[in-house]
Amino acid sequence: MFSNVYSPHSLFLGLILSLTLQATAIKFVLPANKYPLAKCIWNTAHENELVIVTANVGPGAKQRVDIEIVDSSPNKNVYLSKKDIKQETRLAITTHAEGEVGVCFKNHLDKSATNDQEGKVSRIVDLDVDIGADAVDYNAxxxxxxxxGLETEMRKLEGVVQSIVDELSYLKTREERFSNTNTSTNQRVQSFAWFTILALAALGAWQILHLRAYFKRKYLID
Structure with missing residues (x-):
């Protein structure tokens, strides 16, 4: 009776959904310093993908929390940079490149604070990152x-299907890239192997001729 519950198609669909519908929720403590280091939370995102960042920053005296959204592409794109965020802040971006999107926080301690307070005071950050179809507000x-209600659910399903198609297209492109790299590497290895064989053969022939000439000079052979 339950034979279809865990069918391969269901498991495959569940796996794809887990890859395409990305949502990250994390809560952490952000220590304050006069010269703070950035604390970044990274998530994988495809090109031209919607990313919704919701940050809820708790209270904290003499502290200023700045947020910056960047990516790991070679261009090091900076999408948004906002200073002194308080309570709930909602930000939306569209990625420009394939890679990881980082949400970075810095908690600046006011200069009027004593040195003893550095690293001892902090603010709590509740971060929620929605990527792709999961970032779309279907209620709006x-x-x-x-x-x-049915049309809304169909619109959600359409977004999920599009995310699956995009994910499969990305995986196919990645597989082709790896295949090309593998083929190119094999060709280079084969070329190097043939070069090594020819070099050893040439070196062996040169050694034979050199020894033959040496023995002739010493009248050891005719």
């Missing part, structure tokens, strides 16, 4: 377009 879309 339903209200704006006057969609019924």
């Amino acid at each position: 879309i339903a209200n704006q377009e006057s969609l019924s």
Whole structure:
């Protein structure tokens, strides 16, 4: 009766959904310093993908929390930079490149604070990062377009399917890139192997000729 509950198709769909619908929720303590280091939370995101960042910063006297959203691409894109965020802050970006998106925080301690307070005072940050289809506010879309409950669910399903298609396309591109790299590496290894064989053969022939000439000079051979 329950034979279809854990079918391969269901497991595959569940795996794909776990890859495509990315949502990260984390709560952490952010110590304050006069010259603080950035604390970054990284998440994988594809190119042209919607990312919604919701940061809820707890209270803290003589402290200023700054937020910056960057990525790990070679261009090191900086999407947003905002100083002195308080309570709940909601930010939205669209990625420009394939890679990881980092949400970075710095907690600055006011200069009027004593040195003893450095690293001992802090603020609590509650961070929620939604990526891809999970970042779309379907309730707002339903209200704006006057969609019924069924139509809203269909719109959600459409977003999930599109995310799956994008993920599979990315995996295919990545597989092709790895395959090309593997083929190129094999060709280089083969070329190096042939070069090594020819070099050893040439060196062996040169040694034979050199020894033959040496023995002739010493009248050891005719």
